[in-house]
Amino acid sequence: xEYLLIVDTDHRIPENVSVLYNQLIExxxxxxxxxxxxxxxxxxxxxxxxxxxxxxLFRDTRNEKVVEEAHGxxxxxxxxxxxxxxxxxxxxxxxxxxxxxTIGWEHTDFFIAHKRQTKWxxxxxxxxxxxxxxxxxxxxxxxxxxxxxxHESKQYFLDKWExxxxxxxxxxWLCSNS
Numbered sequence: 210x211e212y213l214l215i216v217d218t219d220h221r222i223p224e225n226v227s228v229l230y231n232q233l234i235e236x237x238x239x240x241x242x243x244x245x246x247x248x249x250x251x252x253x254x255x256x257x258x259x260x261x262x263x264x265x266l267f268r269d270t271r272n273e274k275v276v277e278e279a280h281g282x283x284x285x286x287x288x289x290x291x292x293x294x295x296x297x298x299x300x301x302x303x304x305x306x307x308x309x310x311t312i313g314w315e316h317t318d319f320f321i322a323h324k325r326q327t328k329w330x331x332x333x334x335x336x337x338x339x340x341x342x343x344x345x346x347x348x349x350x351x352x353x354x355x356x357x358x359x360h361e362s363k364q365y366f367l368d369k370w371e372x373x374x375x376x377x378x379x380x381x382w383l384c385s386n387s
Contacts (some may be wrong), residue, residue: 213301214294215293216339221341223338225337229244229294229337232279233295235280236279238328239330240296240299240327241295241296241329241332243256243291243293244334244336245333246340248341248342248343252338254335255290255291256287257270257288257289264372265372265375265376266321267378268317271378274286279332279334282334283334289317289320289331290320290331290332293339303323304326306318311352314362318369363375
């Protein structure tokens, strides 16, 4: 397929997910477009930009964003998107996920690779809302929150890209709770 929707098993795909497809068709410069997350009574958009300063990577939303329109819906460009994204296959062929990661830092790796090595841009459409129902058994949750595993994954990321540290600022440009 020319376009692939990548989500986790605990996301519900919204009826209007085709908006992402139509926006990708209208914006051939974009490698992927995501929606927003609805979880635990709140709406979040875990999107941010990536800034490099010597050996430090900053994940942040420091710059004011321009809301564009594609296929009649809002679209905001970001360097990093959540795992509820429709991708163009060509983008994934240019760089895909590093198989050395197991939960943790794989998304940052994916997007820093695209920022450094490809021509693709990315964006979010706030009209498309994915419901998120976090779950998993005890074994899964323990692995996901394992400090040792996360630390090893982060160290692999730092070494691979020759960073000394990653500074995380505000990474949710939209936060709403009911």
